[in-house]
Every structure is written in structure tokens, then in C-alpha cells.
Amino acid sequence: MPRIVVDVMLKPEILDPQGKAIVGALPRLGFTAFSAVRQGKRFELYVDGEVTEEILAQAREAAATMLSNPVIEDVVNVEVVAD
């Protein structure tokens, strides 16, 4: 079933306390290569049948109006995944 993947991240200027906690914990497991972590959200919108331009436009609209809050977040990716 084709799906549309939407990725949402906190805006770069907004501190991500969860990401900070994760980057603080990584070295405890020996992962020392990472200087920062930012945590985002991934949504998968499933579509019955073909993903038309209209459906993709709806997904973009949903991403901008509901899946993200433009005050704090950016929609960084909207793409169709067929598998």
C-alpha cells in the first residue's frame, strides 16, 4: 500500500531538551562520535490506491496545518513511498 511520509522537526532555533538528553546518554554506551541530537516526528499516511497530485497536496496541507505547529516546527519532508 503506498504511503506518504511526513517528517517534522523542531525549528533549528528552538532548543530540543529531549535531543539534549539523548546526546548526553549516548556516550554511556560508547557512542562518542555525536555532538548533537535533535528528535523529530515521522508520520506515515496510508493511501488506498494511487497517490495522485491532489492526494499529495492534501498531505502537504495536513502537514502544514495539523501534523506540525508552525510556531515551533518545520515540515522538512513530504514524500511518497511505494512498497
Next chain:
Amino acid sequence: MTETPLIGGAVQTPVDSRLAGARIGVVTFPGTLDDRDAARAVRVSGATAVELWHGDSSLSDVDAVIIPGGFSYGDYLRAGAISRFAPLMGKIVDAATSNAKLPVLGICNGFQILTEAHLLPGSMIKNDHLLFLCRDQVLRVENNTSSWTNAYALGEEITVPLKNQDGQYIADEKTLDALEAEGRVAFRYVGSNPNGSRRDIAGITNAAGNVVGLMPHPEHAVEHGYGPAHTGTDGRGFFTSVLNTLLGDK
């Protein structure tokens, strides 16, 4: 309906019999926690509390609305993000932005819902320390002209409970500057900032002064013996403020 005091003799009888005619709606969403306390605060203040359900299509002729705290829709997606699209929210947004200027108070999750609904600017993100924090919090009143703050003195310090994990108020610098310039910062945290909120902001009002949102909980501080220690009733001013507004006294 007269409220039974939890601790002997603490509940005042209304000084103004017109108060009982004031109908204050309290909205319940799936996951709301503090609707009963909010309704009780309304009754303790002498007005009539009206239960509203998020799926209702009518505001039941209420004179004002309180959106109480809790975890509506489990805070799924973002705190308040799904509640914003509830049928009743459309009615509340329309009434709050119409000429009628319906007074609306959002407390904690209610504040988050009001920002998601764009009735108030900015947003709340996780506390900077990531922890759920519950403590008595001192606030300074910085606006005493809104529908929900006119019973307080400007600069008055009040103590009410604070309890949340997503309480860090943020907005861009331009929005923060505008809020300050227009006197729309309603409450600021006094003492250590509990969550990293920009400019110590605890609560704000819209330009018209009828919509107020804040993270701390005035409805938990309306009765002697139950609110924070020193008086326990500092939150009552929110409810007397809106009654002042509705009765045309302020």
C-alpha cells in the same frame, strides 16, 4: 447550587445575587482532568457552572468558557493539537473573536489548546529540565484589565499550584516584544523560572483582553485549606474577574 465547604465555613455566600445568573461553561475533552475543580471554582465564586462536552455543537448560552487542564487526547501529536479541532472549539473560537467577545480562560492544557487554536500566540514545549514539575508557584500580575484578571492589583503577587511537563512558553522575539509592548503578558513567574519559559511568561491575554491563558492552576487555589499554604485562595480572582466583566462592573 450552593457548594458544601470542604473545610468548615470557608465558602462565602455570594454577596451579589446577580452572580448566580452568570453561566460559566467548563469544557471536558477525553483526557481532561481539572474540569470538576474548575466547575467548583465557578460555583464557589457564586456563579453557575455549565458542563460542556467537546463534541457539543452548541455553547448552551454560556456567558464565558473555561478550558481546564489535563491531557486532552493524551497529548497525542502535540499538547492541545487534536482538541483544537473538536466541534465545540470552532464555536468557542467564533464566539471569542466575534463582537460578543466571549471571555475564554485556558488553564494549563487549556492554554495549550488556545495556542493551537491560534486564539493566543506562541506555543508550549517540554520543560527545559524535561521533568514533570508540581509545586506552589508565585506569579506577578502584569495585566489587570483583562476579563480574567481585573480583580487583581497590578504587580500583585499570587501563589497557585503549577503542574506540567510541557510548560515552556515560547514565541519568536517579534511576538514576545509585541506582547510586552501591548501589555499582554498577564502573569510572570516570580523567583526561579520553573520551565525555561521565555521572559518568565506564565500567562498571556489576547489583544481584546477576553481570552487569557496560563500554565499554573488558579482553580486549585480557591478554598482555604486546599490551595498553597499562605492563604490558599489567590486563584479566586480569576473567577471574580470574569463575573465583574459579565456584570459590567469593570
